[in-house]
Amino acid sequence: SQTIHQWPATLVQPVGSPLSLECTVEGTSNPNLYWYRQAAGRGLQLLFYSIGIDQISSEVPQNLSASRPQDRQFILSSKKLLLSDSGFYLCAWSVAGQGRGSYGYTFGSGTRLTVV
Amino acid sequence: DQQVKQNSPSLSVQEGRISILNCDYTNSMFDYFLWYKKYPAEGPTFLISISSIKDKNEDGRFTVFLNKSAKHLSLHIVPSQPGDSAVYFCAVNYGGSQGNLIFGKGTKLSVKP
Numbered sequence: 001s002q003t004i005h006q007w008p009a010t011l012v013q014p015v016g017s018p019l020s021l022e023c024t025v026e027g028t029s030n031p032n033l034y035w036y037r038q039a040a041g042r043g044l045q046l047l048f049y050s051i052g053i054d055q056i057s058s059e060v061p062q063n064l065s066a067s068r069p070q071d072r073q074f075i076l077s078s079k080k081l082l083l084s085d086s087g088f089y090l091c092a093w094s095v096a097g098q099g100r101g102s103y104g105y106t107f108g109s110g111t112r113l114t115v116v
Numbered sequence: 117d118q119q120v121k122q123n124s125p126s127l128s129v130q131e132g133r134i135s136i137l138n139c140d141y142t143n144s145m146f147d148y149f150l151w152y153k154k155y156p157a158e159g160p161t162f163l164i165s166i167s168s169i170k171d172k173n174e175d176g177r178f179t180v181f182l183n184k185s186a187k188h189l190s191l192h193i194v195p196s197q198p199g200d201s202a203v204y205f206c207a208v209n210y211g212g213s214q215g216n217l218i219f220g221k222g223t224k225l226s227v228k229p
Contacts, residue, residue: 034216043222044222046216046217046218104148105162107160108159110159
């Protein structure tokens with residue numbers, strides 16, 4: 001069966017420090033991968049999605065970047081965190097070409113990032 | 117501008133009664149609609165979906181209704197249970213090979229014993 005792992009679960013980082021959040025998927029090949037953020041009082045905002053290795057699309061301009069060095073690995077990064085980067089970050093995957101299907105995405109358990 | 121709107125940020129219901137969560141969307145070309153449930157500090161989990169060719173889909177205590185003319189989607193939970201207390205997100209699939217989902221802001225449901 002397919003599983004998605006996301007870590008760390010919580011993170012407190014000072015302003016200006018770098019960030020690296022990692023997400024891996026097991027049990028499937030060539031998944032579509034996504035990074036979402038849920039900020040306080042807001043819904044789920046799509047940050048990045050990837051349909052293959054080194055193929056990253058950004059939905060919104062921001063202080064973050066994403067990389068996909070391996071088929072089932074998706075990394076969210078920042079060189080210098082801002083206070084506004086605080087939020088709950090979620091990684092998700094879907095079957096390639098079938099994200100529109102009845103089950104949509106499978107989400108990881110999320111990372112609570114607090115920038116202080 | 118929001119393409120998916122959940123206008124009620126919160127809803128409180130008595131155990132055993134019906135919970136109705138609402139969602140409005142703007143684009144009549146959306147063809148797949150989903151509901152996700154999210155507990156605090158966890159990722160959302162898929163709950164139920166409906167295709168635009170249907171107007172109702174039922175799964176146990178959960179029923180989703182789609183009114184295409186009104187561009188309105190609703191989730192009914194009956195009977196509501198305290199374990200249903202969570203944030204519910206409406207999502208629409210706007211197609212493309214990546215099948216990206218657009219989520220509403222969520223409605224926090226509280227079911228009181």
